[in-house]
Amino acid sequence: MIRVSAGGQLKNLTFYSNYGVGKIDVMAPGGDYGPNYDPVTKTGRDNTYLCLSSVPGGYAYYAGTSMAAPKTAALAGVIIAKYGKDKLKPAQVKHIIQSSADDVFKPGNDEKSGFGLINAVNALNY
Amino acid sequence: MLFSCFYKSFSENQVLLSIKIAAPVSKDYIVIFKDQAKLPAGYDKLLKDAGGKVTAKLDKLGAVEVSSTDASFLEKVKKSNLVQEAGVQNKIYPEKPVFQETVDLDAGGAETAHIAEALMTAADDNVDVVNMSLGGYDWFQDPDYATKDIVADVNLFNRAIQYAIQKGVQSLVQQVIMAWTLAAQVSYLETIKVLHIAAQAAKG
Structure with missing residues (x-):
């Protein structure tokens, strides 16, 4: 199981994402409303920080860990595709995703991004 | 026992009195x-x-x-x-899985047992990746929902996820409130089976 937090365009943890020590494995783009958005007053919203996502019927800009989790699922998919079906164990796929992530926030594993922001190019060159 | 009465217009000068005995709530x-x-x-x-x-x-x-x-x-x-x-049992509203592997979740919503079944079916069918994005488990975060009655649902999911992991599935679970679904980055991967389950709302 890979537990994913949602990051923003500025490599920040989004205001809506869960986090916690030992709870997050990696962070992936989830999109948010930008650095000036106040989730309490719901002011300062900038939609250019949302995440372009494919949705049933086309594409749309959204924010959510529902944007972040499938990006990590997709990365798991291309890693498995690279090595061939049933060649890697789940733990190996997870290890590649974690080890190839861009370390953000505190060095190493931290409570907001786990091992960091997923990096598909790094993962496929791992 | 509950009774409900209502009048229905039967014709211009007649009224039909109907007495309904409410069915017990299931x-x-x-x-x-x-x-x-x-x-x-x-x-x-x-x-x-x-x-x-x-x-x-x-x-x-x-x-x-x-x-x-x-x-x-x-x-x-x-x-x-x-x-x-x-x-x-809670009810969440997932979209139908959109990738190669189709598990027919109820189009209008699905009980957690159905999601658990979908996970098991995927695991038995050698699915490679499961993306679970079920919206927020409000009952984890809101003390009002953190009752023993709700915990059974979560335990059921945990068992289903562990079952899938033992079968070698990459199971991704996101935890946070927000819904909407993404995304078909992997849809072109013909050799890889992906089950995608996403929620439109955290709770019904």
């Missing part, structure tokens, strides 16, 4: 037994005696989905030493 429950691998002997009698009717068996998870009109169903069931956890 609720769906999840009952998880202590043995995770199978349903224990006597489980059906236990549930029947408590006023429940089994609507789905999750044998591999040691759990069942039960419908009951008995308001004290949970109380009765929890007294049994066969039962680890029992609670009201």
Whole structure:
């Protein structure tokens, strides 16, 4: 199981994402409303920080860990595709995703991004 | 017993009085037994005696989905030493899986037992990646929902996820509130099977 937090365009943890020590494995783009958005007053919203996502019927800009989790699922998919079906164990796929992530926030594993922001190019060159 | 009365226009000068006896309210429950691998002997009698009717068996998870009109169903069931956890079943509203592997979740929404079944089906069918994005488990974060009645649902998911992991599936679970679904980055991967389950709302 890979537990994913949602990051923003500025490599920040989004205001809506869960986090916690030992709870997050990696962070992936989830999109948010930008650095000036106040989730309490719901002011300062900038939609250019949302995440372009494919949705049933086309594409749309959204924010959510529902944007972040499938990006990590997709990365798991291309890693498995690279090595061939049933060649890697789940733990190996997870290890590649974690080890190839861009370390953000505190060095190493931290409570907001786990091992960091997923990096598909790094993962496929791992 | 509840009664409801209403008048219906029958014609210009006639009125039909109709008295309806309200049907007892039926609720769906999840009952998880202590043995995770199978349903224990006597489980059906236990549930029947408590006023429940089994609507789905999750044998591999040691759990069942039960419908009951008995308001004290949970109380009765929890007294049994066969039962680890029992609670009201939540309903979430996932979109249909959109990738190669199609598990026919109810188009209008799905009970958690159905999601658990989808996970098991995917695992048995050698699916490679499962993306689970079910919206927020409000009941984790809101003390009002953190009751023992809700925990059975979560335990059922945990068992299903562990089952999938043991089968070698990459299972991704996101935890946070927000819904909407993404995304077909992997849809072109013909050799890889992906099950995608996403929620439109955290709770029904």
